[in-house]
Amino acid sequence: GENVEQHPSTLSVQEGDSAVIKCTYSDSASNYFPWYKQELGKRPQLIIDIRSNVGEKKDQRIAVTLNKTAKHFSLHITETQPEDSAVYFCAAKRRAGGTSYGKLTFGQGTILTVHP
C-alpha cells in the first residue's frame, strides 16, 4: 500500500520568514496530493492540492510543488504570519475511479510555529 513520509515533524520560524514542508510517497499510481491545515481541536481543512499533471500550483502565500519522478512534493508558505501556526498534513491518493481509489494516505504531520 501507499506510504507517505513527512518532514520535518516540527518547524519554528519568525513571522515573515518562509516555511517549507516536504513529503515523499511510495505508490507510483498516486496522482492527487492535498495539503490540510489542522488547528488545535479543529477539523483538518484543505489549503491547497495538486494533481500529477502539473508541477507547481500557487495560491497567494501558499504554493505546492510536485516531482513525480522523485515521488516527492512540498508545501511552501511565504511571509508567514502567527495565524499560520497549526499542524500541516500532506496526503496522497490514487486517481478517481475504481473501488480502491478513494482513501487518502496521510503523512505524520508538521507542527508549524510562527513567532511574532
Added chain:
Amino acid sequence: DTGVSQDPRHKITKRGQNVTFRCDPISEHNRLYWYRQTLGQGPEFLTYFQNEAQLEKSRLLSDRFSAERPKGSFSTLEIQRTEQGDSAMYLCASSELTGLSSTDTQYFGPGTRLTVL
C-alpha cells in the same frame, strides 16, 4: 451550516460498552469516509462508501468495527466491546465524485472524540 457534521462531538464510555457515531455529509456528496486520528498522528483510513455501497475497509479495521450508510446519505460507525486502544478522534469526510478526472476533494467534519475508560 452546509459542512460535514458529526454527532456526538465527545463520547466517554467504559471498556466493553458499544458506541455509535453519526456523520452527515455535505448535501449530495456521494462519497463518505471514516478516518481515525490519534494524538500527534495523521488521520488513518478506516472505510469509505460510494452512495450506500461500502467500497473499501482498512485491513487494520477490527471485526468490532462496523459502518453503514443505508440510504446513501448519513452514515453510522459502531464500535462493539470498546477497548482502551479505541480512544481516538473519529473523523468523517465527504466528497463528490463526478467522473474519472474528478479530484474527489475530501472535506472533513469536526470529529467525535472517543475516550474509553
